[in-house]
Amino acid sequence: MSSSFLQILKTSKQLFDSFFESYTKKLFQPQTRITDACLYSLRAGGKRIRPIFVLNSFLNPEAVMRESGFHNHKPAYLAALAVECIHTYSLIHDDLPAMDNDDTRRGMPTCHIQFDEATAILAGDALNSISFYLLSLLEPTDPNAIRDSIQILHKGAGMNGMILGQMEDIEEEKNPSTSDQESRLCSIHEKKTGALIEASFLLGNRLRPDWLERESVISSYAKEIGLLFQITDDILDVEGNLEELGKTPGKDAKAGKLTYPSLYGLETAKKLRDESVTKAISLVSELPSLNNEFFLGLPKYIAERKK
Template sequence: MDNFDKLKTYLEEKRFLIEKTLEELFPKERSYGERVISASYYSLSAGGKRLRPILCLMGYELGDKKSEEILPFACGIECIHTYSLIHDDLPCMDNDDLRRGKPSCHKAFDEATAILAGDGLQALAYEWFTHPEVVKKINPKVLLKAINYIAKASGLQGMVGGQMADLLSEGKKGNLKLLRWIHEHKTVALIEASLVSGAILAGIPAKTLKILSRFGKKFGLLFQITDDLLDLIGDEKQMGKPAKSDLKKGKLTYPSLFGLEKTKRLAEKTTQEAIDSLAPLGEKGELLEILTHYLLQRIS
């Protein structure tokens, strides 16, 4: 079994645990709130890589901990990610009809329900961050630090701010400084925080947290660069959405600034920078290194 096979087995095992936990924890109440609960679960259960909660579990395991202990916390991160996708797809934002090969939440239900579903998932995330099973295992001060880290990365100073800048830049001539700012906030911040928050929960020393933060930023950037490339060269069935949608909307992307070949070289350079940043971790960084190589393979 080669490294990629080992990684795929690991990712599938963690994905199974996350899917199982999402199903077990999700509210079962129906009655008058049934429609918005159904809409929220429709989007949350639509599949996806579950990359962000898996990164959280990986960060926790770096402290020689059992990742099952923080599954509700990791699933809370997936709630935040899913709420952002629901809102991004809305007609007033990116106006996308498909997400993961299925009708977007506002198409499957309606726009108002989709907004409320996103709102509900954001609140549910914090309910799960403070789930009794997590509170039993994690020191309250440590838990608050991890929650604060996620909140900053997903809010006005992170993902939300990045989405605003992304919308404002549509159809306009951009530059590298603006492009970096958008992606560092809209995409990179939550990816980096997913990994680091897991490590915070495990009580990993501040020096190591800084290493993981540097890696997380490079890894998140690589994710965005490859995502930009896939919009141009990816398979619609695998992506679950129309190809060249960023191009049609006039989105500011790496290929729109640098072209295809230069963007591919940038992806390779960013891969190496991410891997180099893991050097101080030694063998403990091996799985993250393999994951980084695996991410680059998306465009090969």
């Protein structure tokens, strides 16, 4: 992994975290049990990978490294925070007893363990709502960008995106498919994991003046990154440990979930992961504005991650 890519990643996270800390002080007021639960989950570590996707789809790597604060590009940071709120809400609900019933997230007690189940449900609801409120504040120069951004996030996180993927995952766990498992697996993860990742890339891109000429390649690349992310997650659930993952490993196998290792075997899953890396890199190599260290380095970083 190149040191320049890792520096872009580190700087992007620092920029987002700086905005996050300053903005959420105003956003989550007045302080209540719900705001405490929201902030507990939002601040529970995490790589901030989806906000990083937003920022780097908007700014070129050189601009990221020159960035001294968020004031000149506030719409991109608002969109990044919207994505992080949606993602965190999904994790809170995913950990609930009715869903994955997990006690640990990012190495800390899950929201319903730290507070209680009802508070966790309401905190997730609040974060979902806040996400779309944040997009209403974008104030871009393009008058259609707010409408398009709301539609992008809804498509990625809504009833035909991430939520449908979660529903299909639950249905598959309860009534495992006996035929066309490959198609079923792809459908679940394109929606459950990939849809919000694609939305993150598209949101940042939509705020650029040249968004339309990049949109098709960004979309294809993001879909491949979503697939790569899920294959790697499935492999880590088999090979990872609690200390590195920050969540309980081996739960997929115990629950009998349909995953890439369970369907293809671990070695073939790793080959599919490596093929996905190659495909993602080839996609962005075709467009000069995307042929940069962030987009070229990201697939390898995801494939090599340990958590």
